Amino acid sequence: MLTREVSVLNRYGIHARPAALLVKAASHFQSVIMIEKNGIQVNGKSIMGLLTLEGNHGAILKLHASGDDAEAALTALAELFEKKFFED
Amino acid sequence: MESRKELEFKGIGVSRGIVSGPVLLVKMDELPLPDHAIVPGQTDEEVSRLEKALNETRLQLREIQERVGEAMGSESAGIFEAHLHVLDDPGFLDEVYRELREKCRNIEIILFEVSERYAQTLLKMQDDYLRERATDIRDVTRRILQNLMGAEGDWLSGLTSPHILVAHDIAPSDMAALDRRHILGIITEMGSPTAHSAILARAMELPAIVGMQEISRQLEDGDRVILDGLRGLLIQHPSPEREADYGRISHSRDVIRSRLEALKDKEAVTLDGHSVVLSANIELSTDVDTVWAHGARGIGLYRSEYLYLINEGNPSEETQYQAYAEVAKKIMPESVIIRTLDLGGDKLPKSFNLQEESNPFLGCRAIRLCLNHPEMFKTQLRALLRAAVHNPNLRIMYPMVSRTGEVDQANALLEECKGELAAKGIPFRADLEVGVMIEIPSAALIADRIAPKVKFFSIGTNDLVQYTLAVDRGNERIAHLYEPTHPAVLQLIQMTIDAGRRHGIWTGVCGEVAGNPLLVPLLVGMGVDELSMSSSAVPLVKEVIRRIRFSEAQALAAAVREMPAGPEVLELCRAMVRKASPEILELAE
Numbered sequence: 001m002l003t004r005e006v007s008v009l010n011r012y013g014i015h016a017r018p019a020a021l022l023v024k025a026a027s028h029f030q031s032v033i034m035i036e037k038n039g040i041q042v043n044g045k046s047i048m049g050l051l052t053l054e055g056n057h058g059a060i061l062k063l064h065a066s067g068d069d070a071e072a073a074l075t076a077l078a079e080l081f082e083k084k085f086f087e088d
Numbered sequence: 089m090e091s092r093k094e095l096e097f098k099g100i101g102v103s104r105g106i107v108s109g110p111v112l113l114v115k116m117d118e119l120p121l122p123d124h125a126i127v128p129g130q131t132d133e134e135v136s137r138l139e140k141a142l143n144e145t146r147l148q149l150r151e152i153q154e155r156v157g158e159a160m161g162s163e164s165a166g167i168f169e170a171h172l173h174v175l176d177d178p179g180f181l182d183e184v185y186r187e188l189r190e191k192c193r194n195i196e197i198i199l200f201e202v203s204e205r206y207a208q209t210l211l212k213m214q215d216d217y218l219r220e221r222a223t224d225i226r227d228v229t230r231r232i233l234q235n236l237m238g239a240e241g242d243w244l245s246g247l248t249s250p251h252i253l254v255a256h257d258i259a260p261s262d263m264a265a266l267d268r269r270h271i272l273g274i275i276t277e278m279g280s281p282t283a284h285s286a287i288l289a290r291a292m293e294l295p296a297i298v299g300m301q302e303i304s305r306q307l308e309d310g311d312r313v314i315l316d317g318l319r320g321l322l323i324q325h326p327s328p329e330r331e332a333d334y335g336r337i338s339h340s341r342d343v344i345r346s347r348l349e350a351l352k353d354k355e356a357v358t359l360d361g362h363s364v365v366l367s368a369n370i371e372l373s374t375d376v377d378t379v380w381a382h383g384a385r386g387i388g389l390y391r392s393e394y395l396y397l398i399n400e401g402n403p404s405e406e407t408q409y410q411a412y413a414e415v416a417k418k419i420m421p422e423s424v425i426i427r428t429l430d431l432g433g434d435k436l437p438k439s440f441n442l443q444e445e446s447n448p449f450l451g452c453r454a455i456r457l458c459l460n461h462p463e464m465f466k467t468q469l470r471a472l473l474r475a476a477v478h479n480p481n482l483r484i485m486y487p488m489v490s491r492t493g494e495v496d497q498a499n500a501l502l503e504e505c506k507g508e509l510a511a512k513g514i515p516f517r518a519d520l521e522v523g524v525m526i527e528i529p530s531a532a533l534i535a536d537r538i539a540p541k542v543k544f545f546s547i548g549t550n551d552l553v554q555y556t557l558a559v560d561r562g563n564e565r566i567a568h569l570y571e572p573t574h575p576a577v578l579q580l581i582q583m584t585i586d587a588g589r590r591h592g593i594w595t596g597v598c599g600e601v602a603g604n605p606l607l608v609p610l611l612v613g614m615g616v617d618e619l620s621m622s623s624s625a626v627p628l629v630k631e632v633i634r635r636i637r638f639s640e641a642q643a644l645a646a647a648v649r650e651m652p653a654g655p656e657v658l659e660l661c662r663a664m665v666r667k668a669s670p671e672i673l674e675l676a677e
Contacts, residue, residue, distance in 0.1 A: 011464075012402045016170055016221065023173065046179020047170070051221060052209045086404065 001066040004074045007058065010084035014055035016047075018085040023047050025076050031067025033077070044077065092325040097300055099275070101320030102286040104624070105295030106338045107272040108314040108331070111307050112251035114258075121233070123197040131188055134195040138184070141235035142175050148231065149175070149261065156264045156288075168261065170221070171228045180206070196236055203229040223278075223285075227259030247271075252315055254307055263288040273315040275322060277301050287394070291374055297322060348627030352383035356630045358612070362638035365618040366626050367423075369598060373411050376418040378623045383630065386422035386481070388546070388620020389598040390415060392468065393431050405467045412475030416482045423481030425546065425596075425620075427525065428468055428498075430454045430487040449554070454488035459497050469505045476517035485523040485546055490530045495541045498522075525598075527551035532580035535587035545588050546620070549599025553577050572601045573657040578614075578648065585615045596620055605632045605672050609664050610648060610657075613641030628672060635668040 008014060014022070026033045026044040033044030037059060042049030044063070055061060061081075065073045126134065153168040174180065180202065188198045203225055210222040247270045257278040263285050274289055279298030289296035295317030307313070307324060314323040314334050323330060356366045367388035368379040379387060395403045395411055403411075415424055432445075432453035445451035458465035469484075476482040486498050499522065509516045524541075526532050527548035535545065549572055554560065556577050561570035571577070581597075588595040596618030601607050603621030605628045611619065612633065619629060644664055648657050666673045 015218070015402075020170075020173055023177075043179030043182070046177045047173040048177050048206050048225065049179040051218060052206060054213060054215075054218075 001064055002070045002074055003065075004063045004078055005060060006063060006078050006081040007060050008055050009057075009081060011057050013057045013059065014050055014053060016051065018080075019047050019050035021080060021085055022050055022077065025080060026073065028076070029065070029067070029069045029073035031065040031070045031073045033073055034064040036062040036064065094327045094330060095306070095324040097303060097306065097322040097324070099297040099300035099303070099320045099322065100279075101296075101317045102279070102298050103274075103289040103292075103294055103296040104318040104622075105273065105293070106314065106316050106318075106334055107252065107295050108312070108326070108334060108338075109250050109252050109272045111254050111309060111311045111313055112247065113304055113307060113309050114253055114255035115304075121196050121200055122194055122237070124194055126192050126194055128189070128192060131192070134188055135185060137236060138195050138199065138232075141232050144235040145228070145232050146172065146175050148235075149228075152261055152264050168264075170224055171261065174225060174228045175232075196233055199232060199236070200229065223257060223259060227261050230259065231261060252313055254304060256304065258285050260285055260288060263292070266292075266294070268292070268294070273297075273317065275300055275303060275315065277303055287372070291372060293378070348631055351627055351630050351634070352381075354383075354630070354634070356385075356633045358633055358636055358638040358641070360637045360639060362612070364612055364616070364633055365596075366630055366633075367425075367596075367618060367620045368623040368626060369620055370415075370623070373414045373418070375623070376415060379419070382623040382626045384623050384626045387415070387419055387424040388596055388618060390424055390426045392426060392429055396429060396431060402464075405471045408468055408471035409474050412471055412482070413478050416475050416479035420479050421481065423483060424479065425483045425485055425523065426472060427485050427487055428455070428465070428472075429458055431457065449560075455486045455494050455498060456488065459494065459501075462501055465498075466501055466505050466508075469502050470509060470516075473502075473505055473509060473516035473520055474514060476520045477515050480517070482517070483521040483523060483544070485525055485544075487525045487548070488527060488551070489524045489538070490528045492534065492537050492541065495524060495538055499541065526580075526584045527555070527599075529556050529580055532584045535584045536590065539587050539591035539593055542593065544593050545584055545595040546618075547581055547584055547595065547597045547599065547616075549577075549581075549597060549601040552580060552599070556580060571654040572599075572604075572607065573610075573654040573661070575648075575651065575653065575657070578610075578657070581611075581616075582614055582645075582649075589615065594618065603629060605629055606658070606661050606665055608632045609636050609641045609668070610644055610661050612636070612638065613643070613645030615645075631669060631672055632665060636664070640664065 010018065023045055034041045035044045035050065035053065037053050037055060040053070042053050063074055063077055149168055149171050156168070184199055184202050187202060188195060191198065207222040207225045210218050210225065213219055250270055250272045252273045252275065253271055254275045257276050258274060271294065273295035275296070276285070276298045277300055279286060286296065286298055295315055297315060297317060297320050300322065303322070311324055312326065314326050314330070326334070355363060357363045365386070366384055367386045368382070368384035369389040369391070370376065370379065370387055371391050371394050395408060412426060432448045432451065452460060472484050486495065489495055502522065506516060506518060521543040523544035523546055524531070524538055525548045526535060526545050528551070531538065532552070553570060553572050553574070557569060557571065557574055559566055559569045561567045585595045594617040597611055597616050598620040602611070602619040603625030608619065608629050609632065621629060644660065648660060651657050651660070662673065
């Protein structure tokens with residue numbers, strides 16, 4: 001399993017729209033993707049899970065991926081965080 | 089028949105209109121769920137039942153989305169996008185399947201329990217937008233359950249005559265599916281003006297009141313009620329007098345409306361040939377059709393706040409551009425004035441790190457908030473500059489200006505945006521006209537100094553009255569002190585108009601006063617060039633203008649300048665309208 005740490009940079013945090021973008025991106029990969037905040041993990045392909053994570057601005061999250069395309073998946077997801085979900 | 093006592097209940101009116109009729113209590117939470125054990129061998133069967141239900145739900149939601157999109161525009165239809173995501177949510181479904189195997193109970197009860205856990209988690213959250221999503225999750229779940237149980241599912245299918253619906257909460261997909269022939273209006277215990285259902289009710293022109301807590305306990309099926317969506321008032325067992333009052337209001341409104349229909353294409357011009365521009369206030373791009381239907385010329389106030397409220401406080405430049413461009417194109421060749429964001433910090437996500445304010449009306453809101461968050465403001469300004477390409481009469485105005493520096497700063501940001509767009513080769517309108525809302529007394533007092541920096545003034549009377557008289561009209565004990573005809577208010581309005589005239593720019597009024605037929609002759613006499621109001625007020629106001637003389641209106645304005653207090657002013661205005669059009673006077677009161 002690969003892990004990468006990201007921070008929520010966009011002002012509004014993981015609201016409905018960023019959550020939908022994450023789900024869409026994660027679903028392109030075979031790997032199992034989990035997103036963790038303060039020890040709580042949710043499925044990265046689940047919009048309901050992501051909404052209930054309360055990933056507010058400034059939160060530090062861990063992305064976990066296991067599978068053949070884990071590396072590519074983490075890169076793609078981390079990019080969304082870095083680009084602030086194209087919001088700011 | 090036993091005559092019962094008339095009772096009045098107050099909630100939050102979110103969609104205007106008066107209707108009366110019998111109550112239908114909707115008890116959606118009492119959907120009887122089968123709850124029984126299954127043997128482990130049956131789980132596969134349960135899974136395939138759920139998959140089938142999910143497919144049906146997907147088709148239904150796409151159909152609703154399409155229908156809503158056609159009838160009410162893409163903004164309303166977008167609400168159902170999140171519902172569709174839930175159907176494909178692997179995390180959610182995995183949890184359902186896991187519990188199905190662990191608990192060995194039927195799929196309906198498992199689905200309900202898992203979904204309810206998510207809803208409860210969301211309900212506990214600090215953030216308003218996330219809390220509202222709990223309603224969306226329950227909505228999808230109920231729809232899946234209906235499909236699972238093969239219930240025709242329609243809790244309204246038995247309805248054959250018009251009723252006023254009373255429910256704990258009404259889900260957006262149910263709102264969208266309502267048959268307008270059988271629904272007069274809507275009352276819910278839950279909800280806020282920003283909930284998806286409230287937005288849909290306005291888009292459907294369905295009178296609605298929300299936030300009437302515990303109202304279901306007070307009412308019984310078939311109770312006769314009057315719903316006044318404008319005032320947020322529900323009257324149970326109305327007395328014959330009350331029925332007659334409301335009946336008369338709504339009947340004469342109908343009669344006059346149909347008569348006024350004929351005025352639709354006529355000019356708003358006085359008997360002696362003085363023209364006034366009548367335009368409409370709107371909130372959603374889909375409101376444009378009602379603008380035309382009521383005979384307004386253009387849009388005097390497009391509130392951009394709803395775009396922010398339905399996009400988690402942060403609509404992208406593209407989302408905003410699409411919405412503004414849609415309005416700009418639809419209203420061509422007439423004009424649209426878009427007001428830049430006019431929200432207080434309380435409506436924005438907490439990630440803005442805005443501190444709670446002890447006095448929000450005197451706090452960091454509107455232009456102040458925008459200047460504190462220049463990147464957010466510039467996103468809106470760029471979207472506006474781009475949208476103006478589609479309509480040379482698209483204008484913008486800044487709300488809550490209190491000093492010249494704010495206009496300078498905002499205009500400087502606007503210039504920066506033009507530079508950025510030009511550098512990227514994105515088309516925009518360089519000569520976009522900018523105006524200022526005059527709604528703070530200081531702005532009216534320095535209107536002479538603001539005028540050279542802008543192309544027009546728009547007087548926001550609601551706030552101007554509140555700030556001038558230091559009266560919150562929501563406070564029942566002092567609501568009677570909220571007086572648009574107070575001489576101080578009128579003097580500030582006159583100062584603004586005069587300053588505009590000296591600098592060759594025009595002045596409009598876009599507060600509620602503009603749509604009040606009683607006060608229209610006075611405003612016209614004072615020299616207002618444009619009146620912007622809710623579209624439904626346009627016909628009445630046009631009728632008044634067409635029945636008065638400008639010279640008389642000017643004489644009225646001059647007489648009013650000598651008067652000591654608001655009530656006398658109002659009486660003089662009333663006398664003028666009574667003379668011009670007695671029926672209108674009756675409707676206006």
